[in-house]
Amino acid sequence: MEFVSNLQQRELVAEEILTNKELIIDYDRRRNSNREALGKLKKDLSKEKKVWVNMGDMFIKMPKPNVETMIKKDQETLDSEIADIRQVMKEKVVELEKLEGGDGSKSRAFQLKGMTP
């Protein structure tokens, strides 16, 4: 019975890791389209005062500076969100290694801070 609950636990943690992985991909997709948009605003639409933005399922015409700050803010939240998820994932990987019978030493080194700032 203990074996089964351990197996259950393992599946649970592994599932969480995979979900987080998927989440990072989704966030990165949005990050990239935001980046494309910022590039477009700076290059091709540099003369415009107001631009069309797609919000949800609506197109709205908004002043360009507003749009720019909005996207930039979104980028920042995305970046910090991705960093958070990566940290959580590392902890989960250590947890999973322990559940699989290791002592977590293999993946624990990845908790270190990087040498390059």
Add this chain to the structure above:
Amino acid sequence: MATTTTTTTGLRDITKMERIGAHSHIHGLGLTDNLEARPSGQGMVGQAKARRAAGVILKLIEEGNYAGRAILMAGAPGSGKTAIAMGMAQSLGADVPFTMLAASEIFSLEMSKTEALTQAFRRSIGVRIKEESEIIEGEVVEIQIDRSTTGLGQKSGKLTLKTTEMETIYDLGAKMIEALNKEKVMAGDVITIDKASGRITKLGRSFTRARDYDAMGSDTKFVQCPEGELQKRKEVVHTVSLHEMDVINSRSQGFLALFSGDTGEIKSEVRDQINTKVSEWREEGKAEIVPGVLFIDEVHVLDIECFSFLNRALEDALAPVVIMASNRGITTIRGTNYKSPHGLPVDLLERLLIISTGPYSEPEIKQILGIRCDEEDVQMTEDAKDILTRIGMETSLRYAIHLITASSFVAKKRKASAIDVADIKKVYSLFLDEKRSVQMLKEYQNQYMYNEVEMADREPAIGNGSGMNASA
């Protein structure tokens, strides 16, 4: 750089080529999960007690709370002390530093004894550090470069990258276009771009673009289209030994001294600096100390100065586990007139845990000889093995092992596939073992030079030189 582990690849598929040495058949200690010694496993045979003891110590080392201690392996020659040490090294894994040192190595003209010992100590302590970088990794879908009609002026362009999950367009500046041209990147290549430096690396061509073209270079590498997000974070963990850090920082030529081996003496200021830096990193959470294992073979060769140095060095905060091996009984400590067990001073002995190895039994010797035959890729008949085992019992295991190679050569000469009794007999008569050599000396010692025992009752002017009848 001892080892690298990456997040992206789990396995290292490099096969290690090793020369067939005296202990190359050993792959571990041959213990079960609860530290019971298997009668034979991973190349180890017999010595169950010593192996279990070694296994217990291994567990302690792995848990990392056994630094700064020392172990002595005591036993007769050829009873498997070095074999057990090798087994420990093998089962520690690639990430824990293991240094092997024959005690005589420290007597060198270029380096003082304590310097050599300090280097050995620092070689056995690893520092684990992590490097991280942001990279963009993807398959090139399209490159579009706009040049002005005159050929002058700024170039601009667009690069479309994709992974299995997503696709995006990057705007390119003049610098990036140049880099892409230099790497000859084209649609279908899988590339990585380092975000910090902007360096482009070509990983290969995507499988989806693979066609059966004849006109394709043999070095074209096909890789899968990358998965996941485009902008990835790559983290690499290295284990570097303190000694390597010393060498890199001690000279103007830097890390090249690591390869030439010509490190010379390292100033203690450099070591102090490294120590402070490392402890700083540790406090900042940037580094992790990995205490390793230092094995000193034939430890009785060390002299009293080295022993007192060892005493002090073991107390250092950054000390590895020291394993020593000695085959001496009660003998004089080198550099003094005092006698002591194992040739080690008593104050050092007190700090040691002693593992002793006993002589092998007959079936064990036979098994070891069998393992060695496999290792050296030699066939041997059962009768020959029996005879060799007998030789091993009566002379020494080492002598019997030596005979394997020699007799395989003899067997090859007579074009036989396996070694037979006759081959063993032949090499046995060709090469003397220690006992027969002593016998020979006793019979013919008169004819040898500098024979002090018999010199006194010999006529002085026989022609062996005249200045040698120095014996009283």
